[in-house]
Each structure stands twice: as structure tokens, then as C-alpha cells.
Amino acid sequence: xxxxxxxxxxxxxxxxxxxxxxxxxxxxxxxxxxxxxxxxxxxxxxxxxxxxxxxxxxxxxxxxxxxxxxxxxxxxxxxxxxxxxxxxxxxxxxxxxxxxxxxxxxxxxxxxxxxxxxxxxxxxxxxxxxxxxxxxxxxxxxxxxxxxxxxxxxxxxxxxxxxxxxxxxxxxxxxxxxxxxxxxxxxxxxxxxxxxxxxxxxxxxxxxxxxxxxxxxxxxxxxxxxxxxxxxxxxxxxxxxxxxxxxxxxxxxxxxxxxxxxxxx
DNA sequence: ATGGCTTGAGTGTCAAGA
Numbered sequence: 438x439x440x441x442x443x444x445x446x447x448x449x450x451x452x453x454x455x456x457x458x459x460x461x462x463x464x465x466x467x468x469x470x471x472x473x474x475x476x477x478x479x480x481x482x483x484x485x486x487x488x489x490x491x492x493x494x495x496x497x498x499x500x501x502x503x504x505x506x507x508x509x510x511x512x513x514x515x516x517x518x519x520x521x522x523x524x525x526x527x528x529x530x531x532x533x534x535x536x537x538x539x540x541x542x543x544x545x546x547x548x549x550x551x552x553x554x555x556x557x558x559x560x561x562x563x564x565x566x567x568x569x570x571x572x573x574x575x576x577x578x579x580x581x582x583x584x585x586x587x588x589x590x591x592x593x594x595x596x597x598x599x600x601x602x603x604x605x606x607x608x609x610x611x612x613x614x615x616x617x618x619x620x621x622x623x624x625x626x627x628x629x630x631x632x633x634x635x636x637x638x639x640x641x642x643x644x645x646x647x648x649x650x651x652x653x654x655x656x657x658x659x660x661x662x663x664x665x666x667x668x669x670x671x672x673x674x675x676x677x678x679x680x681x682x683x684x685x686x687x688x689x690x691x692x693x694x695x696x697x698x699x700x701x702x
Numbered sequence: 703a704t705g706g707c708t709t710g711a712g713t714g715t716c717a718a719g720a
Binding site: 555613649 | 705710711
């Protein structure tokens with residue numbers, strides 16, 4: 438069963454890419470970020486026609502997250518939580534749900550997050566990112582108490598270490614790569630979550646995001662900032678993980694590409 | 703080099719992303 442995450446950078450523009458990817462990759466569960474749609478404009482029918490249950494939380498212009506679950510194997514999401522109950526936020530950045538198999542067995546708690554970008558180290562938005570991440574860790578800690586099988590997927594807007602950066606010198610202590618941001622990620626690891634990508638051997642220089650400018654994708658000047666974090670129980674059941682750069686090669690792509698982990702459920 | 707693309711909003715041009 439494939440668990441995946443994709444920052445689509447406008448679901449209105451990227452819907453054809455998403456529908457194609459659902460057919461070719463058939464993820465069991467998928468978290469989307471940057472849908473950039475209000476809920477009245479969400480393409481629910483198109484996604485349901487592709488065989489997926491979907492829940493979503495949007496706002497005008499920015500942010501927006503969604504969870505897709507394969508309707509052939511799972512019930513519609515239960516106990517849907519939008520945003521962090523410990524952190525009042527007018528930005529739509531988190532959605533969580535309990536996922537049950539059609540036979541009734543609980544599969545996991547699935548959380549999709551669009552972590553703030555932070556703009557620039559030391560800026561007001563950077564401060565928001567840090568407060569957001571502190572509250573996020575407190576909430577995840579609570580969630581793990583009741584949900585030992587937990588997957589937290591999303592655009593974390595943090596490259597875990599220098600292996601995840603095309604040019605570590607260029608990005609040294611810059612936004613997405615600063616020590617402070619990496620410590621927030623470490624705090625999530627200390628709660629017992631693992632970066633699914635690093636559970637398995639991986640080719641060097643694989644990234645999940647490339648700037649639209651200066652032919653960054655062609656030159657593979659990217660960062661790995663889209664992650665699948667698994668609780669210990671799910672990490673033990675993770676058989677493979679990777680990044681699918683295929684959608685980044687299409688016409689009018691998202692600047693992010695899907696990341697995935699295979700988990701025995 | 704603070705640009706360089708892309709999106710949404712909205713019709714001129716800017717904010718925001720990473």
C-alpha cells in the first residue's frame with residue numbers, strides 16, 4: 438500500500454496531472470498541499486470518479502490541504518481534524534483523519550501538512566514557522582498517544598540534512614536549511630517519527646522540489662523538502678520509499694513532485 | 703546578481719512561494 442504526498446501548487450491547474458498520477462501510481466493514501474482552492478471550488482466529483490474518498494480544507498488564494506483515500510480498500514475518512522487544535526491559525530495547513538479498511542480494521546491516523554515556508558531566516562514569517570512547528574510537535578505528541586500507527590506526510594519546507602540539498606554551501610543557514618528549522622524536524626524524530634525516505638538505500642541527489650527559474654529541474658538543482666514521516670509501528674512495516682520525478686517532467690508541472698512510501702497494512 | 707518562473711486576484715501589477 439502506497440502512502441504519498443504531493444504539493445500540487447494549484448489543484449485547479451494540476452487536476453489533469455493528479456488524475457493521471459492516480460491512475461498510473463494508484464496510491465492507497467495521498468496528501469495534497471497548496472490546493473489554492475476554496476472548498477466550493479474543490480474538484481470533489483472528479484476525484485471521487487477516480488475511485489478516491491476525499492476530504493479537504495481550503496481558503497482563497499493560498500495554502501489548502503486534502504486527503505485522498507482509495508475507495509476500493511478504505512472507508513471514507515473518520516474523525517477529520519482541520520488544523521492544529523493547540524494552535525489557532527487562519528491558514529489552511531493541516532488535515533488529519535482516521536483511516537479504516539472497508540472490513541472495519543483501523544489502518545492508521547493520517548495527517549497531511551503544509552508547513553509554512555518562512556520566507557527568510559529571522560523574518561516575521563520565520564517566527565510564525567517556528568511557532569507553528571513548536572505547536573505542531575506538541576499536537577503530534579498527543580496524537581501518538583492514541584494513534585501508535587500514524588503517518589504525517591506533507592511539504593515540510595525543511596531539507597532534513599545536507600544530503601537533501603543540491604548545493605549545501607549556497608543554502609548554508611538559508612531558509613529551508615537553517616539549523617533552527619532542522620531542530621524542529623529533529624523534535625518530530627524524537628517523538629518517534631522516522632523519515633521514510635531514509636529507511637531505505639537511495640540514489641544520491643534525489644530531490645522533491647526544484648525552482649521554476651533558471652532551468653533548476655533540468656540542472657537538478659533541487660531540495661528534498663517533501664517528506665513522509667512514519668511512527669515506529671508503520672516504519673517497521675515500510676518496505677520501500679522514493680520520489681517520483683515523472684510529474685515534474687510534464688508540461689506546466691508543479692514545482693514539487695510526489696514522494697511515496699510502501700507500507701504493509 | 704534579490705533577478706530568475708508560476709499562481710491567484712483581477713485588468714495593472716503585486717504578494718507569495720522556496
